Amino acid sequence: MSHNDMHxxxxxxxxxIGPEVTDAARKIIEATGVNIEWEVVPAGAETVEKYKTVLPxxxxxxxxxxxxxxxxxxxxxxxxxxxxxxxxIRKTLDLxxxxxxxxxxxxxxxxxxxxxxxxxxxxxxxxxxxxEYEIAPGxxxxxxxxxxxxxxxxxxxxxxxAKRRGRKKVTVLHKANIMKLSDGLFLNCVRKVAKDYSQxxxxxxxxxxxxxxxxLNPNRFDVILTENLYGDIVSExxxxxxxxxxxxxxxxxxxxxxxxxxxxxSAPDIAGKNIANPIAITLSGALLLKYIGENREAKAIENxxxxxxxxxxxxxxxxxxxxxxxxxxxxxxGELK
Ligand code: NAI
Numbered sequence: 001m002s003h004n005d006m007h008x009x010x011x012x013x014x015x016x017i018g019p020e021v022t023d024a025a026r027k028i029i030e031a032t033g034v035n036i037e038w039e040v041v042p043a044g045a046e047t048v049e050k051y052k053t054v055l056p057x058x059x060x061x062x063x064x065x066x067x068x069x070x071x072x073x074x075x076x077x078x079x080x081x082x083x084x085x086x087x088x089i090r091k092t093l094d095l096x097x098x099x100x101x102x103x104x105x106x107x108x109x110x111x112x113x114x115x116x117x118x119x120x121x122x123x124x125x126x127x128x129x130x131x132e133y134e135i136a137p138g139x140x141x142x143x144x145x146x147x148x149x150x151x152x153x154x155x156x157x158x159x160x161x162a163k164r165r166g167r168k169k170v171t172v173l174h175k176a177n178i179m180k181l182s183d184g185l186f187l188n189c190v191r192k193v194a195k196d197y198s199q200x201x202x203x204x205x206x207x208x209x210x211x212x213x214x215x216l217n218p219n220r221f222d223v224i225l226t227e228n229l230y231g232d233i234v235s236e237x238x239x240x241x242x243x244x245x246x247x248x249x250x251x252x253x254x255x256x257x258x259x260x261x262x263x264x265x266s267a268p269d270i271a272g273k274n275i276a277n278p279i280a281i282t283l284s285g286a287l288l289l290k291y292i293g294e295n296r297e298a299k300a301i302e303n304x305x306x307x308x309x310x311x312x313x314x315x316x317x318x319x320x321x322x323x324x325x326x327x328x329x330x331x332x333x334g335e336l337k
Contacts, residue, residue, distance in 0.1 A: 006035045007292050010069035012061045015044040016266025017276035018072025018324075021102065024278035024329035025285045028304075031333045032297035034289065039066060043085050044074040044266075054085035055092065063093060069259045070288055072281065073266040081131065089259060090123045095252035096150060097157045098123040098228075099287075100235040100263055107309035108243035108319065112218055115237050118167070119224045120158040121231025122186075123252055125150050146182040146227070151189035157253075158225040159197045161211045169201040170194070173210045173226040173234060186227055211237060214247045239263050246318045248279030249284035251291070259286040270317070278318040279305055282332065304335035 011026065013019040026038060040060040048054055054074070057120045063069045076084040089095070098121040104113055131143040155172075162170050176183035187204065194202040205213070207230050213220065214234070218241050226234060239248035245264035252259045262280035270276055282301060289298035308314055314331040315321025323331075 004198060005100055005293075006037060006163065007068070007294075008037050008039060008066045009288070009292075010059075010066045011040045012043050012059065012069060012071040012074075013040065014047075014072025014266065015075040016073060016268050016271035018044070018074070018266055020272070020274060020325050021276050021281045022070060022072040022327055025282040026328055028278075028282050028301060028332050028336070029285045029289065031336050032289075032294075032300050034061040034294050034297045040231055043071075043089070046177075048082050055088045060089075060092065063089070063257055064261065066290060067257045068292060069257070070281075070285055071259050073262065073264060075266040080156065086261075087128055090185070092250050092252055093257050093259070094124065095257065095259055096122065096237075097154055097203070097251075097256040099161070099203065099251045099253060100231075100238065100244045100248060101287075102235075102238040104242050105309050106306055107249060108247060109314045110241065110243045112241050115151070115218055115238075117164075117221045117224060117229055117238050117241075118161070119226070119235040119238055120154065120161065121226060121235060122150060122154040122157050122228050123231075123241050124228070126228035144182050147183050148189055149184060149326040151186045152193060155193035155225065158175070158223060159193055159200060160317050162200050162223045163197060164239045164288065167200070167223050168285055169203060169222040170197075171203045171205055171210070171221055171224050173205055173207045173224060173230050173231075175207050177206060190225060190274040207234075214238065214241070229273045244318055246280050247283070248280050248314065251284065253291075258288070258291055260284040260291070274326060275317045276320050276325050278325050278328055300336055304332045307335040308332055 013022050039062050040047045041062045047056050074085040100119040104115040125145045127144045129145040133141050174183045174187050176187045214237050247262035250263045284299045287297040308331045314323045316323050
């Protein structure tokens with residue numbers, strides 16, 4: 001792909017800190033000179049009032065047409081209220097792979113060094129099937145759905161990804177000792193796929209032990225492959241290893257489209273104050289650029305962020321400093337030039 005190819009990309013600002021951090025990411029991406037036409041569409045709490053849905057048709061159609069989107073976080077009410085727009089987007093567009101890479105960054109406070117882990121999380125089923133029933137007063141069932149189709153698909157994705165990126169090891173996290181049927185099916189599917197990748201080391205680990213290992217010795221992990229709920233939790237543990245949610249990018253990838261977003265949520269506690277860290281969503285933007293073939297620009301953004309962090313002069317509040325979102329944005333843009 002050449003520098004002058006025009007890309008149309010859907011931009012969903014989202015809720016809370018979403019508009020502030022996506023605006024920063026957009027300006028940083030534009031500063032690389034990449035030719036992107038943004039189509040800004042709504043989703044989130046405000047659309048529930050206006051369109052009576054978390055995911056209006058115009059937003060859904062825009063992602064389907066452009067095939068790539070950069071998305072800010074969207075809030076979801078706890079216990080009741082409307083259903084999650086995030087889960088709806090992932091399921092409706094069949095974005096079956098959730099990719100969450102974490103990497104130690106220079107100058108960012110953390111007890112760990114040299115972390116370089118990619119969590120590959122199944123994104124469409126498991127306990128996120130949304131099938132919950134009150135079967136009798138005071139008794140609720142929540143269905144954990146695991147299929148061989150989705151398990152084989154995510155396992156193939158993870159091993160293909162590992163091979164293409166020259167990764168050495170895939171660790172699958174499970175609890176098949178207890179959930180013998182559901183996690184057992186997932187594990188058996190992964191085993192089948194692992195056989196086709198003899199050059200990649202394959203390892204199985206029970207999820208609770210994996211959580212302890214992630215704290216004691218995280219550098220032993222390379223690619224982590226797991227189900228939806230475990231992946232959700234473990235990827236936030238991983239974000240903690242590299243300095244927190246301000247540094248954890250993510251991608252939801254399907255066969256047709258991909259939606260890039262930070263691992264963090266809408267952070268209502270700091271929204272509208274211009275103090276959120278824009279690095280996680282900007283790194284998600286860099287993943288987006290790689291996905292559309294603009295590798296040079298993606299690398300330029302990653303390098304600019306590293307230089308800002310190495311200098312250590314501009315630190316947002318989560319990093320123990322006083323810099324604003326826009327100051328961090330401008331510092332990154334300054335390093336691009
Ligand atoms: P959260 O990630 O929004 O916030 C957790 C903590 O991290 C807060 O103290 C927040 O201030 C801080 N934080 C998060 N991002 C930050 C950033 N960029 N810079 C500095 N500090 C940051 O998680 P929480 O509070 O559990 O969820 C808030 C809302 O976000 C909920 O409605 C939840 O459903 C939604 N959410 C949406 C996601 C998405 O759109 N993909 C993912 C996770 C949560």
